[in-house]
Amino acid sequence: MTFGGSRPEGRAGTDPVPRQHGPGGPGGPDGTDGADRRTVRPPLSPELEALVRERVEERVAQRTVELERSTQDIRRLAGLGNLLQSCESLAGAYELAAFFLADLFPGLDGSVYAWPSGDEAGTGAEPGLRRAAEWGRPDAPATLRREDCWALRRGGAYVVGVGETGPRCPHLPDDVRRAICVPMATQDHTTGLLVVSGRDTIPAPRPSVGPAVSQRELVMAAGEQIALAVSHLELRGRLEEQALRDPLTGLYNRRFVGEWMEREVERCARAGSTLGVMMLDLDRFKALNDRFGHDAGDQMIVAVAGVLRRGLRSNDVPSRYGGEEFLALLSDIDLPTLRQRADALRLAVADVEVEHRGQLLPAATLSVGISLYPDHGATTAELLRAADTALYVAKNSGRNQIRTAEE
Numbered sequence: 001m002t003f004g005g006s007r008p009e010g011r012a013g014t015d016p017v018p019r020q021h022g023p024g025g026p027g028g029p030d031g032t033d034g035a036d037r038r039t040v041r042p043p044l045s046p047e048l049e050a051l052v053r054e055r056v057e058e059r060v061a062q063r064t065v066e067l068e069r070s071t072q073d074i075r076r077l078a079g080l081g082n083l084l085q086s087c088e089s090l091a092g093a094y095e096l097a098a099f100f101l102a103d104l105f106p107g108l109d110g111s112v113y114a115w116p117s118g119d120e121a122g123t124g125a126e127p128g129l130r131r132a133a134e135w136g137r138p139d140a141p142a143t144l145r146r147e148d149c150w151a152l153r154r155g156g157a158y159v160v161g162v163g164e165t166g167p168r169c170p171h172l173p174d175d176v177r178r179a180i181c182v183p184m185a186t187q188d189h190t191t192g193l194l195v196v197s198g199r200d201t202i203p204a205p206r207p208s209v210g211p212a213v214s215q216r217e218l219v220m221a222a223g224e225q226i227a228l229a230v231s232h233l234e235l236r237g238r239l240e241e242q243a244l245r246d247p248l249t250g251l252y253n254r255r256f257v258g259e260w261m262e263r264e265v266e267r268c269a270r271a272g273s274t275l276g277v278m279m280l281d282l283d284r285f286k287a288l289n290d291r292f293g294h295d296a297g298d299q300m301i302v303a304v305a306g307v308l309r310r311g312l313r314s315n316d317v318p319s320r321y322g323g324e325e326f327l328a329l330l331s332d333i334d335l336p337t338l339r340q341r342a343d344a345l346r347l348a349v350a351d352v353e354v355e356h357r358g359q360l361l362p363a364a365t366l367s368v369g370i371s372l373y374p375d376h377g378a379t380t381a382e383l384l385r386a387a388d389t390a391l392y393v394a395k396n397s398g399r400n401q402i403r404t405a406e407e
Contacts, residue, residue: 076104077221084229090114090132093233097226098133104218105196109136109176112184112226113144114192129193137199141171144193151181152193157220175199180219184227191230194223246320248298249305257319257327261380264331268373275373276330276338279387280308280345283365283399285324296356297324300364307348312341335372335404342368342402350400365400367391376405 080100087093094112101110113129129144129152144152148171151158160168161178172179172195179197183190196219244256252260261275268275282288282304289297301324308318308326321327328345330338346366354361369391377383386405394403 076100077218077225080104080222080225084225085232087229087233090230090233093226093229094133097222097229098135101196101222102135104222105215108196108198109140110134110194110196111140112192112194114230115190132192139173140195144171149181149193149195151183152190155183155185155190157182157216157223159216171195172197180216182220182223184223184230186227186231191227191234194219194226249302249320251305251308251326252317252319254319254321254327257317257321257329258380260317261329261383264329265373265378265380265383268331269378273332274334275383276333276335276341277371277373277383277387278326278328278330278338278342278345279321279369279384279391280326280328280342281367281391281395282324283367283395288362288364292356292361296354296361299354299356300361303352303354304349304364304366307345307352311345311348333372335370335375338370338372339402339404342370346400346402367394367399368402369394369405370402371405 080097083096083100084093087096094114097112098110111134112132114132115128116130128146128148131140131142131144134140141148146152149158149169150166151169158166158169158181159179160166160172160176160181169179169181176197177199179195182194182196184192184194196215244252246253264275267273282300285297285300288300301320304326305318305320308328312318312328312330315331317329319327319329330341333341346368349364349366352364354364369387369389371377371383371386371390373383376386390403390405390407393407394401397403
């Protein structure tokens with residue numbers, strides 16, 4: 001057999017069976033082939049032709065409406081994504097998302113859930129997700145555990161409603177008839193959960209002709225937009241935090257404390273208040289490093305940082321100023337109290353025990369220089385210079401002691 005459309009050959013030594021023709025010869029009476037004649041249909045009546053044309057126009061109009069609605073929805077989602085990227089905080093992003101989604105899904109209720117700070121993966125001991133924003137009827141639960149939602153348990157969108165055979169999510173209110181839960185996830189982790197629900201209506205796919213966007217697809221796309229924005233804000237926050245903190249101790253670094261001190265001096269000048277400055281330095285730290293190694297020195301610095309963090313008030317600002325040197329800023333304090341706090345820190349550091357490779361390191365001691373705004377300077381530079389000078393005096397006077405700028 002061939003695939004070129006040629007006439008099949010007959011048996012060897014025989015002719016093919018000739019085609020029989022009617023009285024009109026090879027063609028029909030009108031000269032046309034019989035096969036061609038079978039494809040000819042009688043013309044439609046004017047009434048039927050008008051009906052067909054009307055139905056075609058209706059379908060075209062319906063598809064046009066669907067496409068226009070899809071285009072509008074896509075533009076709204078794009079607008080949401082652009083605005084979310086300009087948000088400065090997670091709270092602002094969630095509030096903006098709820099505002100947009102209420103307009104995108106009229107007549108439906110919804111909630112946006114997020115993992116608590118520091119537990120983005122949902123693996124901590126906290127109850128789990130916390131409601132960050134909502135719209136419609138405010139009766140969604142304030143918190144969700146992973147086992148409360150099948151979308152979180154399965155790691156993908158989950159639909160509840162008429163025609164769905166799966167179990168109902170426990171977190172949905174009893175009068176919710178249809179809902180879709182969408183984990184807001186990026187490549188790195190799941191940032192939260194988006195829930196859209198309806199009491200009387202959908203969010204199931206819209207009836208459509210052609211490639212119209214269903215509500216399910218819209219919810220999933222909205223979840224992706226929010227997840228990307230949240231991931232961006234979290235990353236930016238982590239980078240900003242890393243830029244302001246010392247990676248070894250977690251204390252603020254020199255850059256941050258310099259900017260904070262400038263603002264605090266201006267505030268004190270307006271309010272007529274005081275600002276205490278402590279410059280603290282570990283004594284004989286180089287000898288410790290040379291004898292036990294830099295790992296041991298790092299352990300000692302971390303231990304001293306912990307003493308500063310525990311020994312100061314919550315509104316005080318301890319920082320690692322550089323190497324084995326620390327700086328602490330204490331607002332609204334007098335000079336005697338500032339000196340007492342410095343001495344308490346010195347004694348606490350002396351009591352710290354640091355073990356390195358099964359061996360206790362020698363006890364650390366601190367030398368401290370202190371200054372006070374406005375007594376010892378009217379600017380940041382003057383206050384730091386005064387505290388540094390006092391620290392130099394403490395070092396030269398035998399170490400492990402405190403000196404003020406006026407001594």
